[in-house]
């Protein structure tokens with residue numbers, strides 16, 4: 001499935017490699033194509049190899065993705081993970097907001113799969129007053 005997405009020009013993919021050049025982490029950004037979705041993007045394939053987890057690699061991949069999304073004006077990020085997976089808490093600890101369970105959204109690959117949980121993260125952007133220092137300026141002060 002990653003190979004299929006790699007071939008899709010609509011995706012932007014980051015990979016992390018170990019000292020031997022092997023890919024040990026991946027994350028993908030898929031900007032929405034709809035005219036009403038020019039501010040948003042899906043985050044797909046957030047994966048770090050089991051042997052190199054908990055070393056900050058996932059965090060660094062996501063940071064690269066978020067920088068690139070912001071540069072493209074894609075300030076609303078949407079991502080899904082399986083309900084009950086450790087990634088749920090990983091996302092929440094990194095500022096993502098839970099928007100709910102999408103029952104029957106994904107075709108379950110196994111009988112034990114759980115429905116996906118959706119999250120969003122809003123990056124600082126121009127419509128966000130906190131991102132524009134002058135928006136807080138008191139017009140009456142000199």
Ligand SMILES: CC(C)(COP(=O)(O)OP(=O)(O)OC[C@H]1O[C@@H](n2cnc3c(N)ncnc32)[C@H](O)[C@@H]1OP(=O)(O)O)[C@@H](O)C(=O)NCCC(=O)NCCS
Nearest residue numbers: 046047048053054055056057058059080081085087090093
């Ligand atoms: C979720 C996932 C991508 C996280 O990748 P990771 O590289 O382990 O992530 P990080 O190392 O950045 O963060 C993991 C934890 O390690 C900690 N950590 C980071 N650097 C560390 C270091 N140098 N030493 C010790 N711990 C460290 C982080 O604080 C973090 O802890 P926290 O979640 O309690 O805050 C990875 O577990 C994974 O691939 N899971 C399976 C696929 C999956 O569920 N994907 C997401 C949904 S599709």
